[in-house]
Amino acid sequence: MTERTLISQLSERADGPVTVQGWVDKVRDQKKVQFVVLRDESGALQLVNPRSEDREEISTTIAGLAQGTMLTVSGELKHDERVKLGGLEVKIAELKVESEAIAETPIADDSSIDKRLDWRFLDLRTPRNNLMFRVQTTFAHAMRCYWIENGFVEIFTPKLMASASETKAELFKVDYFEQTAYLAQSPQFFKQMAQSAGFGRVFEIGPVFRADPSFTSRHATEFTGVDSEMSWIDSHEDVMKMQEELLVAGLTAVKEAHGEEIKELFDVDVVVPSLPFPRIPLLEAREIVEARGHKIERGDLDLDPEGERQIAAHVKEQYGHEFVFLTDYPASIRPFYHMRHEDDASLTKSYDLIWNGVEISTGAQREHRVDVIEEQAREKGMDVEELGFYLDFFRYGAPPHGGFGMGLARMLMLMLHQPNLREVTFLFRGPNRLTP
Amino acid sequence: MTERTLISQLSERADGPVTVQGWVDKVRDQKKVQFVVLRDESGALQLVNPRSEDREEISTTIAGLAQGTMLTVSGELKHDERVKLGGLEVKIAELKVESEAIAETPIADDSSIDKRLDWRFLDLRTPRNNLMFRVQTTFAHAMRCYWIENGFVEIFTPKLMASASETKAELFKVDYFEQTAYLAQSPQFFKQMAQSAGFGRVFEIGPVFRADPSFTSRHATEFTGVDSEMSWIDSHEDVMKMQEELLVAGLTAVKEAHGEEIKELFDVDVVVPSLPFPRIPLLEAREIVEARGHKIERGDLDLDPEGERQIAAHVKEQYGHEFVFLTDYPASIRPFYHMRHEDDASLTKSYDLIWNGVEISTGAQREHRVDVIEEQAREKGMDVEELGFYLDFFRYGAPPHGGFGMGLARMLMLMLHQPNLREVTFLFRGPNRLTP
Known part of the structure; x- marks a missing residue:
């Protein structure tokens, strides 16, 4: 392999010959000297070419460089405080065009989000977007490390199913030979199956599918789900304890690896939350929200989006915390498989986790x-027969267990204060977006 | 949470009170004493109950225990060399039935694989199957750690696509609102897109889908793909170098964490391969195979399955190695996007990796x-128009790049000398298997 130096590593290298590889970000073509800003996955670098007769060929090439053109450049690294871009530059000795770019770039800084998504691979070249997916990498890896250290088993559950995993609405149908299959809306059934299978504790980060026709900033038809489930718990409290530790592990890793860069590019301070996260029973949260003057506009007992923001504001004021667990949801707004409280069957041993109001x-x-x-299930008006094999999981011994599901992109959106999922998904999928 | 001790941790504990939780494997109900073998995710333990008048209630419960019943048991741990099972037992003080099992278990040790898959959650309770998925967890995690340490970015590519990613055959169709979508046959296009997007090096472990109607031991309609792609390579040699290091990292971790248990339960010695793996050009491999007396039965230049076994046998004899890279495949049997050799356009810069003959x-x-x-593409008879956005990836600058795809279950199958993918997949999907 070519002895390549990443741009981010140049500052630690002594002056001397180096080879860098990346794409052209900008060209400043002046009478006596040419400058090229070269970008790679790690940063940006100023290349310099003093015009002179013996460098005619390089000068001509540079004059014709379009943004995006991929280059291999060898030259002399020189640390120089006067250079704004990182305090160093490379004087070009050899320049090889690896792949030319069409001169007209289809998107600009002010292009609409839809236009940018059409050309997502160009949009992803920006430093902010590049950082975003490095942050996601660090975050996901830190969560997996937490699970591994705590004895969890990774499961890869099937996405093709013979029946619905959550509701019959929002299901994608697949032609499956002579049958119809459905795309999994969550790994719920299968991670519960792993409990009956004696796996103890499991996790999965993988795609889930929702045929949801809505176009809000928080919805996608396909997204990356973060799921975990554990046996031998006493209540949902054990699940919350695991989840808050998991998030602290993830956010600590992100802050350590990318905190400064996130501050620089997103103007966001990554906050590692303190343990334990505040917990407020949902019905109490509703009272707090109403006492703050917000009338909750819903036909059921849940919070509305403004209510979520209000309870978050309350928690921020009261406890200085970005997170809050809302606990003990009424059974009326929870699925049939949530456990009820022994002393009050109208309430479930469940929770929602709110971060910065979402x-x-x-x-x-x-x-x-x-x-x-x-x-x-019958109480919810469901046909027990249709639950089929799911019920079998509990007929041959099943340990007490619980878990959670979480959206990875939603986490990233809130972590980096982004306005919608489209910005933080590698390739967004919505009702009218299937490409690229 | 209940102060639970995993069975595997009991050997390190001093004699005294403990609480264990798991399911009933066997009951031996004798006149003067009862024994229960309890199993959890980490191992098996003998529980003992001396029959006496003051222990009547416990005795009655034990007498009625069906296999699989989930128990919480508190009692006195006692190390005792005479106990075959791990040299220790727990004398029951309290026993709580958490969840009863139906007495008749639907599968037995001699059940057919299909029957066992129908009841996969029971099948997975066996120590071998439990170990299998712990091995997979360790293997996948070690690969991800290798990638993270080497600056790779994790990508979560969409599984819903507007067109085929590999061939038009073996595509699953999805009803997608007013359109038709297809399930991704690989993340090929998207990991290449990440190269043009300037991500540098990427990886993904996620589901891929093939509408393949065949019923062989090596095929599934949905499986977990292990994919990686990297920029700024000089040739496929750089990709092979990364992949062999990756596999060494994975196998080293498996051997360290589970080597002894794998030996015990599967009678397999996990071998950490030496670096570099042997490399043999495919056409040379064909000659070696034919010289060994095997006539390759194919209409094209590829090896047949027996040819793969023969070349593996040759490599084992010659180099004592379980792996071999077969390199420089003829362009006629490779996809249009494989790069050709500069000095021989009939050959591609590609390879297949063979492990133990597969x-x-x-x-x-x-x-x-x-x-x-x-x-x-035109040379392959393809309609260039249909490649659509894929070609755009290369019009705005694209670095030289390459990568590989690998099946996770296939790795596990070969690692543990298993006869087919059905045994090593958490929940197998084939043409006539969509449940559970």
């Missing part, structure tokens, strides 16, 4: 007693 | 010059 996760202890599951 | 991976340098890609 819901990022739902967790619960699951009901593992098959007769109770059946009763709760 | 192909586990294909890698290549990709063609990044758009005019050459178009020419190669």
Whole structure:
């Protein structure tokens, strides 16, 4: 392999010959000297070419360089405080065009988000977008490391199913030989299956699919789900404890690896939250929100989006915390498989996690007693027969267990204070976006 | 959370009170004493209950325990060399049935693989299957750690696409609102897009889908793909170098964490391969195979399955190595996007990786010059128009790059000497298997 130096590593190198590889960001073609800003996955660098007769060929090449053109450049590295861009430059000795770019770039800084998504691979070349996916990498890896250190098993659950995993609405249908298959809306059934299978504790980060026709900033038809489930818990409290530790592990890693760069490019201070996160029962949260003067506009007992923002504001004022667990959701607004409280069957052992005013996760202890599951399903008006193999999971012994699901892009959106999922998804999928 | 001790941790604990949780594996109900073998995700333990009048209640419960019943047991741990199972036992003080199991278990040790897959959650309770997915966890994590340490970015590519990513055959169709979508057959296009996007080096472990109606031991309609792609390579040699280091990292971690247990339960010695892996040009490999007396039965220049076994046998004899890279495949049997050799356009800069006689991976340098890609596509009889946005990736500057794709379950199958993918997939999907 060519002895390449990443641009980010140049500052640590002594003056002397180096080879760098990347794409042309800008060309300043002056009478006596030419400057090229070269960018790679790690940063940007000023290349310099003093015009002179013996450098005619290089000068001509540079004069014709379009933005995006991929170059291999060898030259002399020189540290020089006067250079604004990182205090160093490379004087070009050899320059090879690896791949030319069309001169007219289809997107500009002020292009609409839709136009930018059409040309996502160009849009992703910006330093902010590049950083975004490095942050996601660090975050996901730190979560997996937390799980591995705590004895969790990684599962890769199937995305093709013979029936719905959550609701019958929002299901994508697949032609499957002579049958119809459906795309998994979550790994819910399968991570519960792993509990009956004696896996103990499991996790998965993988795609989930929702045929949701809405166009809000928070919805996508395909997104990356972060799921975990654990056996032998006493209540949802154990799940919350795991999830808050997990998030602290992820955010600590992000702050350490990228905190300064995030501050520079996004003007955001990554805050590692303190443990434990505040917990407020949902019904109490509703009272707090109403006492703050917001009338919750919903037909059920849940919070509305403004209510989520209000409770977050309350928690921020009261506890100085960005996160809050809203606990003990009424059974009426929870799925049939959430466990109820022993002393109040109208409430579930469940929670939502709110970060900076937006819901990022739902967790619960699951009901593992098959007769109770059946009763709760019937109570919801479901046909117990249709639950099929799911109920079998609980007929041959099932440990008490619980877990949560969380959207990875939603986390990234809130972490970097971005306005919508489109900006923080590698390739967004919505009702009218299937390309590139 | 209940102060639970994993069974595997009991050997390090001093005699005294403990709480364990798991499921009933066996009950031996004798006149004077009862034994229960309890199993959890980490191992198996003997529980003992001396029958006496004051222990009547416990005795009655034990007498009625069905296999699989989930228990929480508190009692006195006692190290005792005479106990075959791990040299320790727990004398029951309290026993709580968390969840009863139906007495008749639907599968037995001699059940057919299909029957076992119908009841996969019970099948997965066996120590071998439990170990299998712990091995997979360790292996996948070690690969990701290798990538992270080497500056790779994790990508989560969409599985819903507007067109085919590989061939038009074996595509699953999805009803997508008013359109038709297809399930990704690989992240090929998108990991290449990440190269043009300036990500440098990327990886993904995620599901891929093939509407392949065949029923062989090596095929599935959905499986977990291990994919990586890197920029600024000189040739496929750089890709092979990365992949062999990656596999050494994975196998080293597996051997360290599970080597002894794998030996015990699978009678397999995990071998950490030496670097570099042997490399043999495919055409040379064909000659070696034919010289060994095997007539290759194919209409093209590839090896047949027996040929793969023969070349593996040759490499084992010659180099004592389980792996071999077969390199420089003829262009006639490679996709249009593989780069050709400068000095021989009939050969590609590509390879297959063979492990113990089975192909586990294909890698290549990709063609990044758009005019050459178009020419190669036309040569394959493809309609260049249909490649759509894929070609755009190379019109605005694209670095030289290459990568590979590999099947995770196939790796596990070969690592643990298993006969087919069904045994090593958490939940197998084939033409007539969509459940559970």
